[in-house]
Amino acid sequence: MKRPTIADIARRAGVSKGAVSYALNGQPGVSDTTRKRILAIAQEIGFNANSAARALSGARARAVGLTLCRPARILGIEPWFMGLISGFEAELGAQSYALTLQVVATPEQEVEVYRRWWGERRIDGVIVTDLRENDLRIPVLHQLQLPAVVIGGSGEESPVTQIWSDDGGAITEAVRYLVALGHSRIARVSGVPDLLHTQVRTKAFNEVCASLGLSDAITVPADYTGEEGSRATRRLLIGGDRPTAIIYDNDVMAVAGLAVAQEMGLSVPGDLSIVAWDDSPLCSLVHPPLTALSRDVSGYGAQAARELLNAIDGKKVGNVKAQTAHLTPRGSTAPPRT
Amino acid sequence: MKRPTIADIARRAGVSKGAVSYALNGQPGVSDTTRKRILAIAQEIGFNANSAARALSGARARAVGLTLCRPARILGIEPWFMGLISGFEAELGAQSYALTLQVVATPEQEVEVYRRWWGERRIDGVIVTDLRENDLRIPVLHQLQLPAVVIGGSGEESPVTQIWSDDGGAITEAVRYLVALGHSRIARVSGVPDLLHTQVRTKAFNEVCASLGLSDAITVPADYTGEEGSRATRRLLIGGDRPTAIIYDNDVMAVAGLAVAQEMGLSVPGDLSIVAWDDSPLCSLVHPPLTALSRDVSGYGAQAARELLNAIDGKKVGNVKAQTAHLTPRGSTAPPRT
DNA sequence: GTCCGGCACTTAACCGGTCAAGTACACTAT
DNA sequence: ATAGTGTACTTGACCGGTTAAGTGCCGGAC
Numbered sequence: 242m243k244r245p246t247i248a249d250i251a252r253r254a255g256v257s258k259g260a261v262s263y264a265l266n267g268q269p270g271v272s273d274t275t276r277k278r279i280l281a282i283a284q285e286i287g288f289n290a291n292s293a294a295r296a297l298s299g300a301r302a303r304a305v306g307l308t309l310c311r312p313a314r315i316l317g318i319e320p321w322f323m324g325l326i327s328g329f330e331a332e333l334g335a336q337s338y339a340l341t342l343q344v345v346a347t348p349e350q351e352v353e354v355y356r357r358w359w360g361e362r363r364i365d366g367v368i369v370t371d372l373r374e375n376d377l378r379i380p381v382l383h384q385l386q387l388p389a390v391v392i393g394g395s396g397e398e399s400p401v402t403q404i405w406s407d408d409g410g411a412i413t414e415a416v417r418y419l420v421a422l423g424h425s426r427i428a429r430v431s432g433v434p435d436l437l438h439t440q441v442r443t444k445a446f447n448e449v450c451a452s453l454g455l456s457d458a459i460t461v462p463a464d465y466t467g468e469e470g471s472r473a474t475r476r477l478l479i480g481g482d483r484p485t486a487i488i489y490d491n492d493v494m495a496v497a498g499l500a501v502a503q504e505m506g507l508s509v510p511g512d513l514s515i516v517a518w519d520d521s522p523l524c525s526l527v528h529p530p531l532t533a534l535s536r537d538v539s540g541y542g543a544q545a546a547r548e549l550l551n552a553i554d555g556k557k558v559g560n561v562k563a564q565t566a567h568l569t570p571r572g573s574t575a576p577p578r579t
Numbered sequence: 580m581k582r583p584t585i586a587d588i589a590r591r592a593g594v595s596k597g598a599v600s601y602a603l604n605g606q607p608g609v610s611d612t613t614r615k616r617i618l619a620i621a622q623e624i625g626f627n628a629n630s631a632a633r634a635l636s637g638a639r640a641r642a643v644g645l646t647l648c649r650p651a652r653i654l655g656i657e658p659w660f661m662g663l664i665s666g667f668e669a670e671l672g673a674q675s676y677a678l679t680l681q682v683v684a685t686p687e688q689e690v691e692v693y694r695r696w697w698g699e700r701r702i703d704g705v706i707v708t709d710l711r712e713n714d715l716r717i718p719v720l721h722q723l724q725l726p727a728v729v730i731g732g733s734g735e736e737s738p739v740t741q742i743w744s745d746d747g748g749a750i751t752e753a754v755r756y757l758v759a760l761g762h763s764r765i766a767r768v769s770g771v772p773d774l775l776h777t778q779v780r781t782k783a784f785n786e787v788c789a790s791l792g793l794s795d796a797i798t799v800p801a802d803y804t805g806e807e808g809s810r811a812t813r814r815l816l817i818g819g820d821r822p823t824a825i826i827y828d829n830d831v832m833a834v835a836g837l838a839v840a841q842e843m844g845l846s847v848p849g850d851l852s853i854v855a856w857d858d859s860p861l862c863s864l865v866h867p868p869l870t871a872l873s874r875d876v877s878g879y880g881a882q883a884a885r886e887l888l889n890a891i892d893g894k895k896v897g898n899v900k901a902q903t904a905h906l907t908p909r910g911s912t913a914p915p916r917t
Numbered sequence: 918g919t920c921c922g923g924c925a926c927t928t929a930a931c932c933g934g935t936c937a938a939g940t941a942c943a944c945t946a947t
Numbered sequence: 948a949t950a951g952t953g954t955a956c957t958t959g960a961c962c963g964g965t966t967a968a969g970t971g972c973c974g975g976a977c
Binding site for chain 2 (some may be wrong): 926927931933934
């Protein structure tokens with residue numbers, strides 16, 4: 242049960258390997274009748290071009306890489322990555338590019354994986370997530386000349402293409418909404434402070450709160466996990482002057498915060514309003530359903546994949562701004578009880 | 580910035596390509612001093628073997644494939660797959676195998692992807708999830724002679740290696756526990772009924788309920804999504820003789836069920852006890868935290884990857900039984916209010 | 918002195934594609 | 948009749964590894 246090669250097709254069609262190659266790739270050099278005959282034979286014997294051979298003769302590997310650098314326990318539960326991945330796939334699958342995945346523990350390992358993949362010619366490009374300040378991956382990507390697209394940058398000038406969204410604008414909208422409802426003590430539980438988009442959000446949050454005269458608007462740093470989300474929420478709620486609204490940097494922490502409030506006997510949204518960043522089915526799953534900053538994560542992923550394919554094709558692409566997250570009000574926000 | 584090849588190493592070391600190949604692969608045929616020299620040069624110039632060239636000359640592709648066949652909205656939120664994936668990685672990474680991922684919409688597409696991957700020599704084997712009755716993928720895998728490991732079979736004889744766990748035993752434990760607490764009206768919200776492990780669970784659930792004399796133990800089929808979980812729960816709770824305990828086939832539906840109960844003003848666990856299948860951080864996140872049937876999903880994945888690598892190496896492996904899920908009691912179960 | 922075995926390499930074929938260069942033939946223009 | 952042009956192929960090199968077969972040389976046995 243040997244897998245067929247173009248030589249098999251050539252033999253059956255009575256032509257040379259080269260002719261078969263031209264026929265299969267839609268290149269000129271064979272007549273229409275011959276081409277049809279060859280395609281029919283290929284179809285019949287279930288031919289698929291050996292990707293290794295193709296990659297070896299100068300062509301692409303037709304695969305892109307993605308590394309996930311978060312602890313497994315949070316990876317599993319956060320809908321964000323899977324949304325992103327299904328977006329990539331939608332685009333990559335259409336061009337029959339494969340997606341190669343690697344879970345890593347540290348950014349250093351991540352860099353190692355990039356080096357290895359690229360050295361092995363296993364991939365044509367990578368998608369980079371969770372950009373940090375002075376990210377050590379960027380100079381390596383640049384040095385390797387490895388086509389890449391960064392997700393979640395700040396939109397500033399960068400040697401690597403970025404797909405970014407206006408997180409500052411989104412959080413400003415959320416704060417204004419809460420203030421319009423009558424809230425004046427608004428807190429925030431953030432994601433990992435090292436991440437660039439966390440910093441963008443923190444800055445915008447501080448600015449809008451200052452401009453609206455909210456003096457005690459504080460941000461408690463956390464790490465996207467439920468445990469940290471609970472801890473941060475408890476810290477915020479045990480104080481005497483507890484906030485009447487909390488904005489969370491992801492859905493998982495928001496759900497954890499909701500549970501803490503319920504556990505402490507606080508009513509949501511009566512005693513506490515909750516806003517989650519990044520809408521997902523998780524937000525509509527709980528009671529009350531969470532008001533969220535929604536965006537089309539999967540579309541975001543598809544856009545990133547599209548830009549990466551462009552970069553691989555040598556088209557120089559600049560930073561791309563994706564849709565800004567918009568507020569989806571649900572049951573977890575209301576005017577504060579007086 | 581051309582990427583180095585063994586020819587580059589050979590030139591610098593003043594030996595032939597063949598010698599370099601022997602040296603790098605730890606094969607006999609070169610002296611110890613030469614080998615060390617070659618390895619040092621390889622290290623210095625950052626050599627990585629071209630995976631395409633290696634794969635082309637008869638060797639392995641050093642990659643395995645995984646297809647995910649669930650709608651994106653549920654893929655994202657279910658921790659199960661990510662747990663599995665990080666388990667695979669732990670094992671594959673150690674052997675420097677890559678994991679290639681593809682999201683598909685239907686089992687037919689899945690089969691197509693297998694055919695293409697195998698035809699392209701892109702992968703050495705696949706991991707198959709969500710086994711169905713008379714699964715159409717199994718004969719194809721067998722016909723292609725594509726090394727594979729099936730996750731979530733029933734443990735019965737099969738032409739393809741299975742990693743399975745005793746789901747019947749686990750659900751029996753859960754029912755007995757609820758009965759011991761004093762419950763007599765126990766319902767179940769199941770996953771997709773086509774899946775083999777759903778059938779195993781349903782059968783065992785019916786049997787244990789019958790043997791314990793629980794006459795109105797019913798299973799409402801759902802599809803693992805929160806929406807269906809809510810709907811099924813509502814249906815169960817609006818009846819006059821509503822159950823005092825519900826077992827859900829995954830954590831997402833259990834959380835949705837909890838929200839429905841709260842929304843209807845029922846207290847959990849006072850009026851309704853809830854048990855989730857497959858523990859995950861999600862279960863401890865909500866209030867009250869959910870009693871769950873736990874197992875080491877990531878370990879399960881690692882075991883599957885290990886068996887697949889064995890199968891790829893030509894070692895004939897039989898079915899492997901993984902650890903049975905065990906009950907982790909939390910706040911969502913209690914004796915029913917009288 | 919020579920024959921033999923073994924070590925440390927080299928040589929070259931091979932994997933299965935791609936693609937530039939070459940060839941054979943028909944048809945047209947002069 | 949002859950050159951020129953285009954079409955429809957064939958030929959063969961090449962990508963970067965692996966590996967069977969070949970070579971040169973050294974040391975030891977007879």
